[in-house]
Amino acid sequence: MSPGGAVSGAALGAALLLSACVSAPRDAGAAEAPASAASYLTPEALTRIAAAVPAPSADGSAEQTSDRALSERYRVFENSDRWLLATAHADLDPDRALQHFDCALGVRFAGSATPRLKAVFARLLHDANAAAEMAKTRAFRPRPVGVDPQRASCQRSSAASRASPSYPSGSAAVGAAYGAAMARIAPDQADAAGAIGHQIGVSRVVCGMHYPADAAAGEAVGRAVFEAVAATPAFRADLAAARAELATVRAGGLTNPGCAAERAALAVALP
DSSP, X not given: OOTTOSSOHHHHHHHHHHTTOOOOOOOOSOOOOOTTOOOSSOHHHHHHHHHTSOOOOOTTOHHHHHHHHHHHHGGGGTTSHHHHHHHHHTOOOHHHHGGGGHHHHTOOOTTOOOHHHHHHHHHXXXXXXXXXXXXXXXXXXXXXXXXXXXXXXXXXXXXXHHTSXXXXXXXXHXXXXXXXXXXXXXXXXXHHHHHHHHHHHHHHHHTTSSOHHHHHHHHHHHHHHHHHHHTSHHHHHHHHHHHHHHHHHHHTOOOOTTHXXXXXXXXXXXX
């Protein structure tokens, strides 16, 4: 199958826009939690998670050379269906990020009243991104779009965001945390929910915003964050309410019209 997939890029874009999955691309810096978002984890817990992140591969190492070569192969997705999906995945705002899981769960979150689910995502966004940002301060690795200023990005990127650190990927950390949380909220679709969390990280590689190793390290951060979050009384208190909201959304019977296009885009083999 070609990188464009079985469904045209225009069709995918239209389907995702119909489902309100795509907002205007924002600046391509790290994901940011709302200023009012509370944290599940203490600063000390976040510091411990960040400290456990291994250093990025050294300049000139075989690992770095291999990682950069693999990143180059992801250029094949530029302007394809998978590229458009990556553009959608770049929006991790809790109000819209729930919709990334529509197809995995067979629902349509747009227009539904899900304040507790959004609150869970807001706190996870804060914690996963905070841990990744702490880890980034230990060593600077440039982004693919920073190494090559001519490389396309699937979202709006400023000179500052292109020059910002790439390792580990904060967006991949947030995506993995979202996926792990949704797997816990919807255990009957745990594998599908976790897979979308992973694909959010893959999308950062497709976008040229991160190298594959950056996304992998970010996912590890996100999983570690959620493991710690899941043990907190606050999350346990939120879990029942989040499941009740999901049950209400499911009872509504609506599904996302973009799911066939999403499946086609995700079916394309990666480099």
